[in-house]
Amino acid sequence: MTDLTAVDKVLQTHNHDKSMLVAILQDAQEQYRYLPKEVLTQISIKLEVPMSEIYQVVTFYKAFSLKPRGKHICSICMGTACHVRGAPLILETVKKHLDVEPGQNTKNMQFTLNTVNCVGACAVGPVVQVDNTLYGNLTSMKSIQLLKKFEKD
Amino acid sequence: MFKVKIDGIETEAAPETTILEVANRELVEIPTLCFNDNVEPRGACRICTVEVEIWGRKRLVTACNYPIRGDIVIDTKSEKVMKLRRLILEVLLARTPKSERIQELAKKYGVSQPRFTVEKTDDKCIVCGLCVQVCRDIVGVSALSLSERGILRKPxxxxxxxxxxxxxxxxCVYICPTDAVTMIDKDGKRFFPRWKTEFKLVKCESCDNLFMTDAQIKYLKKVMGKDDPCLHYCPNCLALFKK
Incomplete structure (x- = not known):
């Protein structure tokens, strides 16, 4: 059973305002790392917004996840600039290092691996984004060193 | 009133009338898929596209939700329109080759083999969203959503x-233009394969015919705020009682 006190608190800070749905979902995802069904049901009941509408919003935006995600979200940029500067090689290395495919979580739930199409930092490509920080000018060696930093906490 | 010329027919239209309304009145045929009188037109299927001329400028618009706000010349069969309709039908036929409605329209516009290929082709859904709209706006239960986006979008x-x-x-079964939503009434139960949902059907207290689902009766009772004969007897029996 998912603990619903966190989502109740999030709803409270937004004054149970229907128009704040996306912000509420973002804050709730911050708390639970993903959006469990129970949490969405709670939001639906408290905001008096039909579940179908919330589901529509959650599946529309790529930023929301209905599946559990790892502690750190590692997004490898596959945009044109990063691609020509070696992003595919970095992806292969990271895939092997973490033993996952893009979109999956590592077994210890430490990482979720993603590919993104451009993070807007083409000048320092190839770029990898871990949580909310960008790391540029990477090589496959550097990317593994980077991930090792996040392995412990 | 604005002056309207549609396929050479000169007529008049009140402000905010849609092109489709004028066309229906003047018996000009415009094909539609996602249009239904009972819900707000959304222009989702694009099949009703026509060419309009306002102040000497031509553009393509969807007839179902384009309100007339000035003098206008409409061409529903121009070369541009036909070309676009054929393209739309090609795309729809590639996605839903099993749908009779799309086959029929495609044949009418001379589209046989679409040049596009799609992996999954046993679905008849054209993702117009009418089922979602009717569930929200007419029925009022909002049980359906249009999830995902882009090519993955689906009800x-x-x-x-x-x-x-x-x-x-x-x-949703009634309103679907391509029969993509189905329901099966069998052994006293009603099943919606697409929605993976099943209901118990309730018998009419007079003629023993199954006429409504238990959930429907419960919902109607809540909405009406009271018990009503129409929740116990089928429409046929009710009509007989009235006589």
């Missing part, structure tokens, strides 16, 4: 599992 119940809010009224 489904939340989490693609049996819905807790659906009442099994079958409005």
């Amino acid at each position: 489904e119940t939340p989490f693609d599992e049996a819905s807790s809010t659906c009442i099994g009224c079958g409005s």
Whole structure:
């Protein structure tokens, strides 16, 4: 059973305002790392917004996840600039290092691996984004060193 | 009133009348798929596209939701329109080759083999969203959502599992332009394969015919705020009683 006190608190800070749905979902995802069904049901009941509408919003935006995600979200940029500067090689290395495919979580739930199409930092490509920080000018060696930093906490 | 010229026919239209309304009045045929009188037109299927001329400028618009706000010249069969309709039908036929309605339209516009290929082709859904709209705006239970986006966009119940809010009224089945939504009434139960939802059917207290789902009766009772004969007897028996 998912603990619903966190989502109740999030709803409270937004004054149970229907128009704040996306912000509420973002804050709730911050708390639970993903959006469990129970949490969405709670939001639906408290905001008096039909579940179908919330589901529509959650599946529309790529930023929301209905599946559990790892502690750190590692997004490898596959945009044109990063691609020509070696992003595919970095992806292969990271895939092997973490033993996952893009979109999956590592077994210890430490990482979720993603590919993104451009993070807007083409000048320092190839770029990898871990949580909310960008790391540029990477090589496959550097990317593994980077991930090792996040392995412990 | 504005001056309207549609396919050479000169007529008049009140402000905010849609092109489709004028066309229907003047018996000019415009094909439609996602249009239904009972819900707000959304212009989702694009098949009703026509060419309009306002102040000497031509552009393509969807007839179902384009309000007339000035003098206008409409061409529903120009070369540009036909070319676009053929393209739309090609795309729809590639996605839903099993749909009779799309086959029929494609044949009419001379589209046989679409040049596009899609992996999954046993579905008849053209993702017009009418089922979602009718469930929200007419029935009022909002059991369906248009989930995902882009090529993955599809109508489904939340989490693609049996819905807790659906009442099994079958409005989505009735309104679907391509028969993509179906329901099966069998052994006293009603099943919606697409929504993965099943209901118990209730018998009419007079003629023993199954006429409504239990969820429907419960919902109607709540909405009407009272018990009503129409929740116990089928429409046929009710009509007999009135006589």
